[in-house]
Amino acid sequence: MDTDRAIARLLREHGRTFADEAGITLRDEPAPLYQLLVLTVLCSIRIRASTATAAARELFAAGLRTPRAMADSTWQARVEALGRAHYVRYDESTATALGEGATLVLDRYHGDLRRLREEASGDPGKLRALLREVPRIGPVGAGIFCREAQAVWPELRPYFDERALTTAAGLALPHTPAGLARHVPPKDLARLAAALVRAGLSGPSVNGDGKGRPERTPS
Numbered sequence: 027m028d029t030d031r032a033i034a035r036l037l038r039e040h041g042r043t044f045a046d047e048a049g050i051t052l053r054d055e056p057a058p059l060y061q062l063l064v065l066t067v068l069c070s071i072r073i074r075a076s077t078a079t080a081a082a083r084e085l086f087a088a089g090l091r092t093p094r095a096m097a098d099s100t101w102q103a104r105v106e107a108l109g110r111a112h113y114v115r116y117d118e119s120t121a122t123a124l125g126e127g128a129t130l131v132l133d134r135y136h137g138d139l140r141r142l143r144e145e146a147s148g149d150p151g152k153l154r155a156l157l158r159e160v161p162r163i164g165p166v167g168a169g170i171f172c173r174e175a176q177a178v179w180p181e182l183r184p185y186f187d188e189r190a191l192t193t194a195a196g197l198a199l200p201h202t203p204a205g206l207a208r209h210v211p212p213k214d215l216a217r218l219a220a221a222l223v224r225a226g227l228s229g230p231s232v233n234g235d236g237k238g239r240p241e242r243t244p245s
Contacts, residue, residue, distance in 0.1 A: 070167035193226035
């Protein structure tokens with residue numbers, strides 16, 4: 027199977043972004059960008075990706091879709107929303123991190139992550155560093171945010187994190203961001219990055235042992 031056909035199949039079978047799974051209609055606007063940040067926080071521990079997206083949906087269903095709503099919510103309300111998604115073991119610490127992160131976004135960026143983008147001045151490395159100031163988000167989490175946000179922030183393109191590139195190499199696909207970007211239009215880069223991550227999580231291992239990988243986000 028040639029590269030274009032293999033990538034088309036990946037997009038067809040796995041090309042749903044994690045933001046979409048979490049119910050986020052991603053746009054370059056304050057609320058959806060904040061919701062992506064919440065999803066990033068939820069994904070930034072060793073937990074099933076499906077549990078993280080379910081937890082995001084529960085938080086949003088509870089009305090916690092903006093930093094102001096999150097900051098004004100009680101810690102117990104956040105814990106209960108996480109619990110409904112079976113986001114256990116980390117529910118209490120995550121509820122704390124979400125509250126602290128919402129306060130940071132309000133205080134530093136006036137509730138609008140486009141200000142974070144402006145502060146980064148088009149430098150993806152600086153943008154990742156700023157994201158890492160949010161409680162719970164480390165290097166992997168910053169990569170998750172950028173991988174999804176490239177759909178609306180073109181300066182991040184092409185963005186493929188280590189997990190996506192490792193899967194691409196294992197599938198005998200181009201395994202550099204530029205190499206992968208030559209095979210899809212810019213609008214599909216976020217979908218391709220998500221497809222590679224999903225293939226690595228749920229498909230055959232890149233070592234060819236035929237065993238599926240555990241569907242867990244990394245710490």
